[in-house]
Amino acid sequence: MYNHNIIKQNIFFVYRIFIILVFLSSISFAKDTITWLFADYPPFAIVEGTNKKKGILDLITNHVSERLVEYNHLELTANVKRITYFLEKEQEIMCTCGMNKSPERDNKCYYSIPAIIAYGVAIVTRKDLLDSIKKTEIVSLENLLKNKNLKLGIPSERSFGKKIDIIIKKYKNSDNIFTQHIGNINKSLLGMLLHKRIDYMLARPYEAIYLAKNIYQEDNIAIVPFKESDEYIISYFACSKYKKSQRVLKKINKILEKERPTNAYRNYMEKWLDKENIQKFRKLYDEVFLKLDN
Numbered sequence: 001m002y003n004h005n006i007i008k009q010n011i012f013f014v015y016r017i018f019i020i021l022v023f024l025s026s027i028s029f030a031k032d033t034i035t036w037l038f039a040d041y042p043p044f045a046i047v048e049g050t051n052k053k054k055g056i057l058d059l060i061t062n063h064v065s066e067r068l069v070e071y072n073h074l075e076l077t078a079n080v081k082r083i084t085y086f087l088e089k090e091q092e093i094m095c096t097c098g099m100n101k102s103p104e105r106d107n108k109c110y111y112s113i114p115a116i117i118a119y120g121v122a123i124v125t126r127k128d129l130l131d132s133i134k135k136t137e138i139v140s141l142e143n144l145l146k147n148k149n150l151k152l153g154i155p156s157e158r159s160f161g162k163k164i165d166i167i168i169k170k171y172k173n174s175d176n177i178f179t180q181h182i183g184n185i186n187k188s189l190l191g192m193l194l195h196k197r198i199d200y201m202l203a204r205p206y207e208a209i210y211l212a213k214n215i216y217q218e219d220n221i222a223i224v225p226f227k228e229s230d231e232y233i234i235s236y237f238a239c240s241k242y243k244k245s246q247r248v249l250k251k252i253n254k255i256l257e258k259e260r261p262t263n264a265y266r267n268y269m270e271k272w273l274d275k276e277n278i279q280k281f282r283k284l285y286d287e288v289f290l291k292l293d294n
Helices: 004-030 056-065 080-087 127-133 141-146 162-171 185-194 205-214 243-259 263-270 275-287
Strands: 033-038 072-077 093-099 109-119 122-126 152-155 177-180 200-203 221-224 232-240
Touching (some): 056 243, 093 109, 109 263, 109 275, 152 185, 200 205, 205 221
C-alpha cells in the first residue's frame, strides 16, 4: 500500500516546482528584447572564421550586453544599409556598436556617449601604385579624386568622418568611384584592389592589414596617410528611435561611464593593434577618449 501522505507531499512538491517554472518563464517572456546588429567588418566585427566574435565591436557589445541582464538579447548580421534601415524601426529595440555620427543618421537613431576611439582611415593601395598615389609629400584625397586614371573603391553607407564624407559626396557620381554594396565589403574591395579592378580604398590601417594577412598579401599593399583624415574617429552605440531604446541607452551610458576607464575595456580596442602602436594608442585613450562626454 502506498502511503497517502507521501503521495500528497510528492504531488504538492511537483505542483510547487511547476508554479516556480511558470513564474520564471513568465519573467523571461516579460523581458524586453534588444536585437544587436552587426556588420561584417573585421577586425571590428568578425562573423566567421577562427576569430569569429573576437572583433572589437563583438567584444565591447558582449561586455555591455552581459550587464543588461534585465533584457533578452538577439543578434543579427546585416550590411550597413540594412542596419541603418533597422535603426529606423520605431517599435523595436535595435542597437549596434561602432556607429559614427553623420547628419544623415542623426535623425534616424539615438546615440550613446562615446564608446570607441580608433585611428582614422588611410589610403590603402598596391605597392606598385605608390608612385602614382604619392606624387606629393602630403597626399590629398580630393586631389586623387580629380585624377580620372585612378579609381577609388568605397563601401556603401559607411561614414569615414565629416570631412571625408563631404569630399566623397562631392565626387560620388564620378566614374572613378566604385561603390560596393554587398558582402564583406572591405574584403571584397581588397580583392578588387589586388586584382587591379580599383586602385585604392579607404580603411583604418589595422583593418587592411588584418584582411591582407588572412590571404597572405600584406607585403603587396601599402598604407598611405592623407591630409583630410582625422587622427582618430569616435564611434558610439546607436539604438532605434523608439522610446524603450532611450531607456536602454541610459543604461548603456551608465555602463560605459563605469567601464571605459578600466584596462579590460581599453584592451578590447587594442586587440588588433600592432605592438608598436599600443603605447601611442594608450596616450590617445587617456588624454582624449576618457575626457569626451558626447
